[in-house]
Amino acid sequence: MAHVLRDIRPLDQVRSIKVKLGLVVLGSVAATVGAINFAIYVGVHARFAFVAGLIISLVVIQLLAHGMVLPLRQMAAATRAMAAGDYSQRITATAQDEVGSLARSFNTMASQLDRAERQRRELVANVSHELRTPIAALRARLENLADGVEALDEAAVTAMLRGTERLSILVDQLLELSQFESGSVRLNPQRFGLAEAIEDAVAEVGPVRPDVRIAVTADCGLTGAGDTARVHEILTNLLTNAVRHSPEGGTVTVSARPAPGAVRIEVSDQGPGIPAADIERxxxxxxxxxxxREAGSGGAGLGLAIARSIVELHGGSIxxxxxxxxxxxxxxxxxx
Ligand SMILES: Nc1ncnc2c1ncn2[C@@H]1O[C@H](COP(=O)(O)OP(=O)(O)OP(=O)(O)O)[C@@H](O)[C@H]1O
Ligand SMILES: [Mg+2]
Known part of the structure; x- marks a missing residue:
């Protein structure tokens, strides 16, 4: 019974809270007057007729106004839950008036906060995991050296140096991504030659895999507009991935062509490619x-996220x- 009463919201379809209040007042006055008249008509004493009228008026108010304050109560409870870290609560938003619209906005905000909180937790877990692996490896090696289990030779020093380099690249990447997210990155746009920008990136990445050929096709004199240091970063990220995934003796092709209102840069390789299910992610x-497989090759999975942030900051697409x-x-x- 209580459940049925809870679901009765006769004024849900009324679009204005002012009209709703008016209807509640009119309904209760009409019910009171009707009840008093009826009671007097059947011969009930005027004093009892008045009390009966008041009771009926209260019942009518309760019936009509039910559902008007419920979303507000739920919102108050949900905000308290949010303050305590629970973002899962949602409001019944069936009313068509201003409170209903507030409840819908509240639900949207709660969903966004919920998602942001989940992403934050995932980020912390990922960062901790990515930092822990190289730190644990370094520590194990240092312990071995300290215990005399391993000799301090050139190979050990080189391996530890590589471990610290990996760590500092990871920390730099994280810092950079957080700057993109906070919107604090400012571009220094200028006109630059595409062929030269690609050659610079090839000169930097090429030596990583001397067995892989990098073929460049860029229209002579083709220029782009953007932050050259950031464009260099996009190119080195894409080329690093391409050579990393190339088969032995493979060829990576880089091309730059004009496109409507833009320049199109394509980096292609002959590696295993990316399964359709992962292509968006x-x-x-x-x-x-x-x-x-990727962990062995040293990547934390941040290069393309950084490249996308830079491209989007330029107003482009990838x-x-x-x-x-x-x-x-x-x-x-x-x-x-
Ligand atoms: N050219 C490619 N061929 C096949 N897979 C690729 C290629 N480029 C990227 N990927 C896949 O996309 C994932 C994400 O790439 P991304 O550059 O973001 O990270 P990463 O190269 O693993 O690490 P990082 O760039 O941070 O060193 C890679 O781990 C890989 O699985
Ligand atoms: Mg990469």
Missing amino acids: IFDRFYRVDAA RAEQRIPSGCRIVTELPN
Whole structure:
């Protein structure tokens, strides 16, 4: 019974809270007058008729106004729950008036906060995990050296140096991503030659895999507009991925062409490519298609997230495509 009463909301479809209040007042006055008249008509004493009228008026108010304050009560309870860290509560938002619209906005805000909180937790877990692995490896090695189990030779020093380099790259990447997220990154846009920008990136990344050929096709004199240091970062990230996934003796192709209102840069390789199910997600932070395989090659899964942030800050777009028969192509468009 209580459940049925709770679901009765006769004024839910009224679009204004002022009209609702008016209807409640009119309804209660009409009910009171009707009850008093009826009681007097059947011969009840005027004093009892008045009391009966008041009771009926209260019942009518309760019936009509029910549902008007419920969302407000729920909102108060949900805000208290949020303050305590629980973002799961939602408000009954069936009313069409201003309170209903407030309840719907509240639900949207609660969902966004819920998602942001989940992402924050995931980020902390990912960061801790990514930092823990190289730190644990370094520590184990240092303990071995301290115990005399391992000799302090060149190989040990080189391995530890590589471990600390990996750590500092990771910390730099995290710092950079947080700057993109806080909106504190300012671009220094200028006109630059695409061919030169690509050659610079190739000169930096090429030596990492001397067995992989990098072929560049860029229209001579083609220029782009953007922050050259940031564009260099996009290119080195894409080239690093391409050479990392290339088969022995493979070829990576980089091309730059004019596109309507933009320049299109494509980086293609002959590696295993990216499965269709992962193609959208590879730009997410820490996302790796095969985490176990990629971990060995040193990537934390942040390079493409950084590249996407830079491209978006320039007002451009970036996407991955599967090449036929195999391989991956990353297509970047930067406004010109
Ligand atoms: N050219 C490619 N061929 C195949 N898979 C790729 C290629 N580029 C990226 N990927 C996949 O996308 C994932 C994300 O790439 P991303 O550059 O963000 O991270 P990463 O290279 O693993 O690490 P980081 O760039 O932080 O060193 C990679 O782990 C890999 O699984
Ligand atoms: Mg990468």
